[in-house]
Amino acid sequence: MADIAIRAVRKSYGKNPTLHGINLAFASGEFVVILGPSGCGKSTLLRMIAGLEDITAGEIAINGKVVNRLEPRERGCAMVFQNYALYPHMTVAGNIGYALKVAGVPKAERLRRIEETAKIVGLSDYLDRKPAALSGGQRQRVAMARAIIREPKVFLFDEPLSNLDAKLRVIMRAEIRKLHQRLQATSIFVTHDQVEAMTLADKLVVMNKGVVEQVGQPLDIYHRPASIFVASFIGSPAMNLFEAAVDVDGACLAFGGTKMPIDRALAGRLGARHVTVGIRPEQCVVAPEAKGVSIKVDFVEELGSGRVIHSELNGHPFAASVDEHTRARPGDRITLELPLAQLHLFDQETGRRIHVDLEPRAVSSAASHPTLQAV
């Protein structure tokens, strides 16, 4: 159990900066997921916490103690690697118990703890095997057991599930979550998979190009993405983003022949400018012709439980999730209602969220009145 503070941490390889001043604080026992596309610096940050990578500037503190100059073994972290990094010449038991052997734990106690740990991850029957004789999921479990047995203050996971097939990934995800509930150690989990991130995290950190885009609870981030990047990265299918002009005099958002009325005072506050509007595919509602924006169906993705309609709006790709009863074929025109309450506005220059409530608070039953006017 340990809290972690990351203060103004930078990393450069030669002259190429990869992390531009990261500030983060993780509470003890928290399950933190760091999410970002490949190359965003998330693994580098994790490896800096582990002590496998030098810190160019700034400091990292575990339990209040600055660890910048400590060797990995002195930091009390355990790590699960993406490729598992199992020692191929040792048996499963040897792999799991290696840290204890290095620490000089007597053999009897070592064996007892190996048995215990193997039981937790369901490997009791495989202790004598070599890693080469294990399946991907079993190797993953060995890697976890090797981390668990050390009873670390901090668990570090470096994309541990990305080498597993889809089904196993879901199972292991649940097991990691269960394990965390049982061990309550501070865990940092790096991934590029937003579903993993949403399902595992107590606290989600979204990174892009070496900076932290947003920190918060997964649902908060889903519902109130702080930037265009976060909005497009989280959620599947991705959030629809298109350009619109704020019409102050007409008190509306104008895009592609559609005018969407907004509160007059709000329009004044936004000022006459272009903004990026976002709406999640699952928030689009199929509506009667007069009430929404008309789109032409390009193609339809069948998901079984529903379908995703792909089309174009104002020159940008646009997707809408509909239920299985809505029929649509390529070439059809359908009308979608874009509820005002579900729209996100982003500044076009900074890419940051514009914090406004488009839906006036007074009107609560938004679904019943027309929110869109076809021109």
Add this chain to the structure above:
Amino acid sequence: MDKRAAFRSWWLPSLFALPQIILILLFFYWPAVAVLRWAFTLEPPFGGAAEFVGFANFQEVFADPLYWNSVGVSLAFALCGTLATIFIGLVLALAVDRQLPGSAPFRFLYILPYAIAGPAAGMAFRFILSPERGLMASVNATFPDFWNPAKYGSHALLLVIVVFAWKWAGYTFIFLLAGLQSVPRSLIEAAAMDGCGPIRRAVDIQIPLLAPTLFFLLVIMMTEGFVGADTYGIVARTTDGGPNHGTDVMVYRIVEEAFRGLNYSGASAQSLVLIGLIMTFTFIQFRFIERQVHYK
């Protein structure tokens, strides 16, 4: 899909293979057959008809106590030389593999000795370790006769082993460094997370994973130590097999017998014994040591 090119005629592919076949016949099979023939005949040194003598050449060789001395010297030379080269190469490779700042030039420097001819290295070391004027001269000044390869056979043997190790450590270094670089970096990192320092990591993780390379080098270096051209060159230029046959390794003795003593038949018999010895050693290595090797 069969990707081999098919020839319709038999003579065209044979023509392509001919240069290689000629080289092998000329420089490998012909001498080998000649040695085999000479070993069982009495070959007159200045030409003329040879006389078949059966195993008489072998009996003569085995009856000579100096021959058995040279077998012992060769064993000591090959074993010590092999272990020393592999150990030095391994230590250097482990050090360079850590990629500490400034380690890049050493990767190049450590390989350099391999590019120097054995006899030349032997000459250089004769001066460097000369008891009167070399590095050991000051020690000899305090402890007379502490180091004198011209007088003591054991010192001379140590001297040629040092030259051999100096030259061939660069060779083992290349292989071991390549082997180390194929050990996944994440394994080293995992060991670091598990609490290992650099030496423990080397002993527990890197060296076991290097086992195939180490085994290969063991076989190659043992063979090199027994029959390598360098083994002859170093001994000939550094100690001349002396003092008192103290460095009279088998290859040196064979060449001396054949070309200075003009005893072709005796030398051929010794050659066959040497080949048999190497085959035995290689067999033992594959039979008993390779079992301990884990290939990935």
